Amino acid sequence: MHYGSRHHSATISTRIPAHGDLAAVDTSGGSPPLLQEKQQGAVHRTRQSQQQPSLNAPSNKNSKKTAIAPKKNRKNTILIQKPFPPKPPVRRANAAFVMLVRNSDGQGARSAVRQIEDRFNRNFQYPYVFLNDAPFTEEFKALVRPMSKANMTFGLVPEEHWSYPEWISTTKAKEARKTMAKVVYGWSESYRHMCRYQSGFFFQHEAMLPFDYYWRIEPDVEYSCDLDFDPFLFMQDNNKKYAFTMSLPEYTETIPSLWNVTKDFMDKYPHLLAEKNALDFISDDGGKTYNMCHFWSNFEIADARWMRGEAYQQYFKHLDQAGGFFYERWGDAPVHSIAAALLLPIDQIHFFKEIGYYHAPFYNCPAEPEFQAKCHCDPYQNVNRERMSCTIKFLELAGEKGMVFPEEIFD
Numbered sequence: 298m299h300y301g302s303r304h305h306s307a308t309i310s311t312r313i314p315a316h317g318d319l320a321a322v323d324t325s326g327g328s329p330p331l332l333q334e335k336q337q338g339a340v341h342r343t344r345q346s347q348q349q350p351s352l353n354a355p356s357n358k359n360s361k362k363t364a365i366a367p368k369k370n371r372k373n374t375i376l377i378q379k380p381f382p383p384k385p386p387v388r389r390a391n392a393a394f395v396m397l398v399r400n401s402d403g404q405g406a407r408s409a410v411r412q413i414e415d416r417f418n419r420n421f422q423y424p425y426v427f428l429n430d431a432p433f434t435e436e437f438k439a440l441v442r443p444m445s446k447a448n449m450t451f452g453l454v455p456e457e458h459w460s461y462p463e464w465i466s467t468t469k470a471k472e473a474r475k476t477m478a479k480v481v482y483g484w485s486e487s488y489r490h491m492c493r494y495q496s497g498f499f500f501q502h503e504a505m506l507p508f509d510y511y512w513r514i515e516p517d518v519e520y521s522c523d524l525d526f527d528p529f530l531f532m533q534d535n536n537k538k539y540a541f542t543m544s545l546p547e548y549t550e551t552i553p554s555l556w557n558v559t560k561d562f563m564d565k566y567p568h569l570l571a572e573k574n575a576l577d578f579i580s581d582d583g584g585k586t587y588n589m590c591h592f593w594s595n596f597e598i599a600d601a602r603w604m605r606g607e608a609y610q611q612y613f614k615h616l617d618q619a620g621g622f623f624y625e626r627w628g629d630a631p632v633h634s635i636a637a638a639l640l641l642p643i644d645q646i647h648f649f650k651e652i653g654y655y656h657a658p659f660y661n662c663p664a665e666p667e668f669q670a671k672c673h674c675d676p677y678q679n680v681n682r683e684r685m686s687c688t689i690k691f692l693e694l695a696g697e698k699g700m701v702f703p704e705e706i707f708d
């Protein structure tokens with residue numbers, strides 16, 4: 298399901314250009330700018346690259362004039378040289394994008410990467426790690442590689458991270474899939490391996506080990522706001538360990554025993570719980586029951602060192618032993634969220650309201666005019682402002698400024 302319009306020519310003319318990019322402004326009422334850029338770009342790119350003064354060359358008045366002066370072409374279209382792109386940032390975090398993906402999702406993967414590049418990463422060049430339980434095909438790699446100049450690694454998930462642990466009864470697991478046939482993905486064996494992998498292993502993959510922070514992306518997601526800051530550095534500089542863009546309630550049928558198993562963990566390992574944690578985000582009765590609130594983990598920026606650390610690892614092992622990844626259908630979203638809420642102080646969890654994001658069927662879309670100016674999403678369709686979302690509750694508990702509603706600005 299998709300609500301908003303995908304067509305937004307404004308992005309084309311306002312984006313920061315790649316080196317030597319041209320913007321075409323149509324004065325003849327002819328074809329739209331994008332088309333002109335396509336039709337005429339090749340010719341003018343060549344001409345421009347011949348005339349463009351070198352960044353190192355001594356500047357004089359004339360050469361400057363040549364670089365910015367509008368040029369007329371034969372079709373009466375004025376071509377304007379856009380300013381040079383910003384210099385690569387001086388500081389970067391030790392971080393990577395990560396996408397778990399099947400070979401059959403190459404088109405969705407390239408679309409997500411293209412948007413990450415357009416909105417953020419072309420100015421930063423953070424690397425990508427693609428992970429798959431089957432070897433990546435050359436076709437998949439050929440689809441995503443051209444989307445970014447950043448380094449890309451294509452990793453194979455080790456079998457021991459995508460199979461049944463010895464203490465799990467495969468017969469009981471099969472039975473569970475049958476009885477849960479009507480629950481979302483309740484019938485699926487691979488979905489369960491995926492959720493367990495995303496809960497406990499992807500950040501331990503050898504391709505991920507060099508990195509401190511990761512930003513999870515999925516095929517077919519959309520990014521609708523230009524980001525002129527570095528969210529990884531934001532995490533690092535503000536000592537944040539887990540960040541989200543949407544929060545929602547989980548389907549109760551998928552996690553009947555998750556909270557009881559979590560309570561066992563809390564009794565057994567009280568020293569691993571954080572002071573000033575976010576228990577009240579996930580429980581409305583002081584921990585007796587789980588209120589199903591979770592961060593939607595298809596978007597995540599997090600500190601992988603926290604997840605590799607003792608507290609998170611102990612929690613994951615405790616859950617894994619209980620078998621709910623296979624006997625029920627525990628998702629990585631409630632697992633990550635409960636872990637973050639209990640094992641981190643609430644001030645290490647962050648809501649990135651300015652990251653416009655879409656994963657079917659929900660959006661995050663900021664209403665603040667300063668953010669909207671960089672977005673093409675509809676702030677009325679921001680799921681975080683809906684009653685079912687838990688984000689307003691999170692902001693209240695975290696003592697952060699409330700969300701701006703579009704009615705306050707546009708109505």
Ligand SMILES: Nc1nc2c(ncn2[C@@H]2O[C@H](COP(=O)(O)OP(=O)(O)OP(=O)(O)O)[C@@H](O)[C@H]2O)c(=O)[nH]1
Pocket residue numbers: 396397398399400402428429430431487488491514515516595657
């Ligand atoms: N390699 C591989 N990746 C998978 C598999 N199943 C899911 N994934 C990936 O795991 C992530 C989550 O899977 P999704 O199917 O999107 O799960 P979801 O977001 O809960 O469900 P949707 O609403 O259908 O998107 C995505 O990045 C998928 O590409 C699988 O069997 N193999």
Ligand SMILES: [Mg+2]
Pocket residue numbers: 515595656
């Ligand atoms: Mg998904």
